[in-house]
Amino acid sequence: MxxxxxxxxxxxxxxxxxxxxxxxxxxxxxxxxxxxxxxxxxxxxxxxxxxxxxxxxxxxxxxxxxxxxxxxxxxxxxxxxxxxxxxxxxxxxxxxxxxxxxxxxxxxxxxxxxxxxxxxxxxxxxxxxxxxxLGPIVWDFDALSMAFWYQGRAHIWTGLGSKVLVAHAIADPRTILEKLLLSYVDIFKEPHRLPPSRRHDHCIHLIPGSPTVAVWPYRYPQLLKDEIERQCDDM
Incomplete structure (x- = not known):
């Protein structure tokens, strides 16, 4: 209103x-x-x-x-x-x-x-x-932040009442990627071991005693290969 x-x-x-x-x-x-x-x-x-x-x-x-x-x-x-x-x-x-x-x-x-x-x-x-x-603006009202490109630089502002009051102005787009990687360093760091056990661990369940599937790396799916071979046998 x-x-x-x-x-x-x-x-x-x-x-x-x-x-x-x-x-x-x-x-x-x-x-x-x-x-x-x-x-x-x-x-x-x-x-x-x-x-x-x-x-x-x-x-x-x-x-x-x-x-x-x-x-x-x-x-x-x-x-x-x-x-x-x-x-x-x-x-x-x-x-x-x-x-x-x-x-x-x-x-x-x-x-x-x-x-x-x-x-x-x-x-x-x-x-x-x-x-x-300011041009196009990306808003996040949960975080009370706004991001936009102005005067050749990327700006990220947070408003009053936000948990973190910050303002960034980044001139080089490559710097944005570097800041992103540093912000989530725990996610992007190089792994040196298997991931830790989670509440829901996913695995591939194999049928006991089933033989190993070995097929040539054809460029078309196995079903298509079978159909081609069937048609060749019919001819």
Whole structure:
């Protein structure tokens, strides 16, 4: 469930974010801070200050908490008459837009336009507009991780609340294979003995006293060989 916000501008005023301002949307979860128990949140930095950002696929543009923008001393481009219409009929006003703010996410800088808004529970809401700039993304919400290829490097990020908070940026694809082998060294190490006994050991059961099967390594199956020989005998 999401709330749709329609931005209204004065006649003749240009919008810096999009030519179609009627498509500006934000989810109720991002606006109120309530809803989903499992959320992908990242630790971001703006002007050297760590902030909590929600990655929201239901919001079209990036939003920043008005109080956070004021505390950071960010310049907000005022937009007279700028208001947002919620689907339930409420109207929420926005003081303006923070243009081209540098947002540092795990040492990776991004230049993002942020709409100032009173958010509940989040400092920043990273939207679909930002996600589209990353290209294809592989998500694992159980591990709260996301993996993607950006600026010629493979990135693996885990969000706040994950058991292990990590961020990797790997430039050489061969390094990815090396890291994978090191992560599962117990699986890929060279065996020097028979595998240990397991709960379910598989074996080939032989019939006692049965003769050993010895056939030539023909390129076709044994049944096909028998059929060919039968047809040759008939001729």
């Amino acid at each position: 999401k709330g749709v916000f329609l931005m209204e501008l004065e006649e003749g005023e240009e919008d810096p974010l999009s030519n179609d301002i009627s498509n500006l949307e934000i989810s109720l979860h991002a606006l109120t801070g309530l809803g989903h128990v499992i959320s992908m949140m990242l630790l971001v930095m703006i002007v050297g200050v760590p902030l909590k950002a929600l990655v929201d696929t239901s919001s079209t543009h990036t939003f920043i908490h008005t109080e956070v923008a004021a505390c950071l001393g960010l310049s907000i481009s005022s937009r007279d008459g700028l208001s947002m219409l919620v689907m339930n009929g409420d109207r929420v006003c926005s003081p303006g837009v923070c243009l081209a703010r540098e947002v540092l996410i795990y040492e990776e800088p991004f230049s993002i336009d942020c709409v100032a808004l009173d958010l509940g529970g989040f400092d920043l809401v990273l939207s679909v507009q930002w996600l589209c700039s």
